[in-house]
Amino acid sequence: MDLQKMVPPYRIKVVEPIPFLTTEERRRALTEAGYNPFNLRADQITIDLLSDSGTGATSSAQEAAAALGDESYAGARSWFRFRDEVHDLTGYSHILPVHQGRAGERILFTSLLKPGQICISNTHFDTTHANVKLVGAEPRDLPCPAAADLDSPDPFKGNIDLDALEGILTGPEGHRVGLVLMTITNNGLGAQPVSMANLTAVRDLCRRHGVPFFLDGARFAENAWLVSQRESAYRDWTPRQVATAAFQLADGCVVSLKKDGLSAIGGFIGLRDDALHAACEANLIATEGFSTYGGLAGHDLERLAQGLREVVDPAYLRARAASTARLARLINDAGVDTIQPAGIHALYLNAGRLLPHLSPHEFPGHSLGCQLYLDGGIRCAELGSLYLGSMDDQHRLVTPAPFELVRLAIPRRVYTDTHFEYVAAVLADIAKDPERVRGYRIVSSPHLLRHFKVRLAPVEATGTAKSQGVRFTAVGNGKG
Ligand code: F0G
Numbered sequence: 001m002d003l004q005k006m007v008p009p010y011r012i013k014v015v016e017p018i019p020f021l022t023t024e025e026r027r028r029a030l031t032e033a034g035y036n037p038f039n040l041r042a043d044q045i046t047i048d049l050l051s052d053s054g055t056g057a058t059s060s061a062q063e064a065a066a067a068l069g070d071e072s073y074a075g076a077r078s079w080f081r082f083r084d085e086v087h088d089l090t091g092y093s094h095i096l097p098v099h100q101g102r103a104g105e106r107i108l109f110t111s112l113l114k115p116g117q118i119c120i121s122n123t124h125f126d127t128t129h130a131n132v133k134l135v136g137a138e139p140r141d142l143p144c145p146a147a148a149d150l151d152s153p154d155p156f157k158g159n160i161d162l163d164a165l166e167g168i169l170t171g172p173e174g175h176r177v178g179l180v181l182m183t184i185t186n187n188g189l190g191a192q193p194v195s196m197a198n199l200t201a202v203r204d205l206c207r208r209h210g211v212p213f214f215l216d217g218a219r220f221a222e223n224a225w226l227v228s229q230r231e232s233a234y235r236d237w238t239p240r241q242v243a244t245a246a247f248q249l250a251d252g253c254v255v256s257l258k259k260d261g262l263s264a265i266g267g268f269i270g271l272r273d274d275a276l277h278a279a280c281e282a283n284l285i286a287t288e289g290f291s292t293y294g295g296l297a298g299h300d301l302e303r304l305a306q307g308l309r310e311v312v313d314p315a316y317l318r319a320r321a322a323s324t325a326r327l328a329r330l331i332n333d334a335g336v337d338t339i340q341p342a343g344i345h346a347l348y349l350n351a352g353r354l355l356p357h358l359s360p361h362e363f364p365g366h367s368l369g370c371q372l373y374l375d376g377g378i379r380c381a382e383l384g385s386l387y388l389g390s391m392d393d394q395h396r397l398v399t400p401a402p403f404e405l406v407r408l409a410i411p412r413r414v415y416t417d418t419h420f421e422y423v424a425a426v427l428a429d430i431a432k433d434p435e436r437v438r439g440y441r442i443v444s445s446p447h448l449l450r451h452f453k454v455r456l457a458p459v460e461a462t463g464t465a466k467s468q469g470v471r472f473t474a475v476g477n478g479k480g
Pocket of ligand 1: 053125127
């Protein structure tokens with residue numbers, strides 16, 4: 001083995017202290033937060049795995065570039081550096097900057113989708129889903145069948161179900177399909193990658209049926225790395241070559257650069273079509289900013305242009321993938337299952353299987369997330385019935401989510417393997433005595449975007465959920 005390949009291609013020059021609270025301080029903090037980790041303050045958190053978005057560390061080269069930021073209102077030098085970098089990477093003739101991914105989604109969908117149309121995806125991210133609905137269109141997810149088996153080692157569980165896609169395009173609803181949007185990697189389904197073969201087949205189907213095909217490329221570099229590792233036809237390609245080839249398959253893209261842009265803020269829309277570009281540009285100028293800054297400062301554009309060069313470095317991607325895979329091994333060895341195989345930007349814990357004593361009404365994913373905070377000051381996000389289940393007017397769960405998961409998102413270049421050993425050790429302690437993890441019930445909840453503002457309380461030993469007389473033992477353990 002080439003030992004150098006184990007080593008991240010950077011060392012750490014600027015550090016930020018992280019807080020260590022006592023058990024009692026954490027208990028009080030979580031109570032005051034209404035048992036919702038979104039309400040915690042950053043200075044109450046030891047290891048923050050809530051999101052990999054905008055949370056990465058920048059490099060010295062990015063900070064040096066930022067000092068050259070040109071803040072001219074129009075036509076800034078920084079804009080041209082950014083535009084040229086994105087153009088070289090993607091090949092799209094039109095590039096529009098936006099402050100983050102969802103701004104790009106809103107502008108694109110407003111210009112492209114009509115009310116009543118269907119937007120098909122392998123899986124829409126939640127803001128993408130919301131932005132499709134906001135224009136009166138219908139988001140529809142068609143994940144491939146392998147995605148339903150959390151334990152299967154299938155290398156491309158992020159793929160779309162091609163048969164189902166073709167079925168809709170050739171069926172009675174075919175004329176309603178306004179867009180096919182492929183999310184790479186598939187954040188909603190376990191950070192699983194999408195193969196180039198799948199993207200090519202989607203391109204062919206869309207061409208045949210005259211439907212626009214776009215990428216949601218928030219993690220385009222991580223998808224490209226996994227393709228180069230798992231898809232034999234691309235074994236000798238660099239991640240940058242794979243990424244460019246993926247963008248080239250599509251008619252355009254919307255990209256949050258808070259992930260693989262290695263920056264705190266930013267995004268872009270890439271387009272080929274002149275008329276669509278004109279419509280999006282008008283919307284951009286009215287709502288985000290002039291088309292040479294799109295809500296970003298010159299120094300942001302500089303950091304992004306440099307970040308886009310660094311993110312496709314094979315040494316960086318190899319080390320990041322290896323670090324996530326190592327954390328997955330530690331967690332699995334401790335007896336906690338994660339969606340297989342490990343992706344790169346996040347691990348998804350199978351809380352339903354770890355906590356069979358909790359029914360979906362007691363939100364096992366949320367319960368595990370709270371326990372990780374109470375025991376170790378670790379913050380993460382539930383992806384289970386609290387987030388995805390449907391509720392009645394009294395905020396009682398009516399339809400549970402298919403799985404009870406917890407996402408541990410991994411910020412880029414921020415935590416070392418020692419931090420991850422700590423995370424695994426905290427989880428291992430929970431796995432030794434999972435019965436001590438209590439369930440939760442909703443105290444108050446907004447009707448929209450529930451998970452951000454919901455407040456909860458621990459279920460007492462007598463258990464409100466159990467007193468409803470409903471047990472969903474078969475749901476959420478991933479065994480189907
Ligand atoms: N698409 C995907 C696949 C995403 O994961 C996100 C954001 C967006 C679009 C929206 O981009 O945040 O820049 O507006 N994901 C973050 C996360 C928030 O934690 O997964 P944005």
